[in-house]
Amino acid sequence: MTSSEESPSFRLAYVPGVTPAKWVRIWNERQPDVPLALVGVPAAEAADTLRDGGADAGLLRLPTDRAGLSAIPLYTETTVVVVPKDHVVATVDEVSVEELADDIVLHPLDDTLVWERLPGRPAIERPATTADAVELVAAGVGLLVVPQSLARLHHRKDLTYRTVSDAPQSRVALSWPEEETTDLVEDFIGIVRGRTVNSTRGRPRPSAQSKDKQQKGRQSKDKQQKGRQPGSGTARRKPAAGGSGGRSARGASGGAGRGKPRRRS
Incomplete structure (x- = not known):
């Protein structure tokens, strides 16, 4: 390969x-x-x-x-009827299936809606595609009921569409x-589904090998942080009281047996 x-x-x-x-x-x-x-x-x-x-x-x-x-x-999707701009349906915001009863309603072979009963009057022949049906609507042959996105896809300046309130939906x-x-x-x-990039759902979970690498990385980081903290194994141990602490001990105590000199009266 x-x-x-x-x-x-x-x-x-x-x-x-x-x-x-x-x-x-x-x-x-x-x-x-x-x-x-x-x-x-x-x-x-x-x-x-x-x-x-x-x-x-x-x-x-x-x-x-x-x-x-x-x-x-x-x-x-909303279902709409595609009509010529000068059709009476274009004067309203929406229509019902019953209001299309007197019109020829085209039923293309690629129709995506499931009808119990087709609206309007049938055409002599069924158009092969939705695109063909749109051309027939523009020619004044009939109307076409489709999902709104298909009406937008096949938009023409001489056509418009209106919502069909009780038609099947896609x-x-x-x-x-x-x-x-x-x-x-x-x-x-x-x-x-709108999940964010950090969502654990919808993305493959890390493999066991990946999880082991992440855990080892965290352990290594923890060790490094502990090494920087006072009192860790890498820090210098403070000498016990009374012991010979060298220069640092004398510096801290001001010298063994030496105190502040008294003033003479």
Whole structure:
């Protein structure tokens, strides 16, 4: 193996609309020796990408097939309807699904929302992608209901969006293979959960060898500090009273048998 193959790395998959930039920046600050590679995947393929080993972890949308995967929900997105700027919906702050009943509502094949009953009237054909559906909205063919981040991702000057109060919502989660909860995965979990760099969770614990080195270092430091303290084994011992203490003893007592001379009256 080459040295480049032996170097650690971390591959993070992410689906359209999810922006991992903040977490990537923190990772680069904390793990400068472990490059993070971003892997963009369609929402429908994200879970399989993780199961097939295409990434170490991924930011995907729930609900999804989580067989063999662990997942931590991170946040829930607002659902919006994308409309032309001159549409009547653009004049209000939010609408209900019922208020879209008379409109054609496009349902792309890559839709990430789970509907019990589709809103509005169906189009003749389903667009292949959300991007295609946005183009049809701009052409006046129909409306599109999506998570807000996708509406922002496909923003156009001639379109706008409004909140749909009672539509299904999409949750974004961090996921990884259950059998591959590595130290690097734990580190990234700590980052997305907002743990500090000094947190003991989300980072690999020191090995037994590392702990022994730390303990020996503390013991050595304690010995050095004790050696500087008075009364330690390296300090000079004070002579006993009455003994021959040499020059230092005489200096301290002022000389044996010598006192202060008396004044004559």
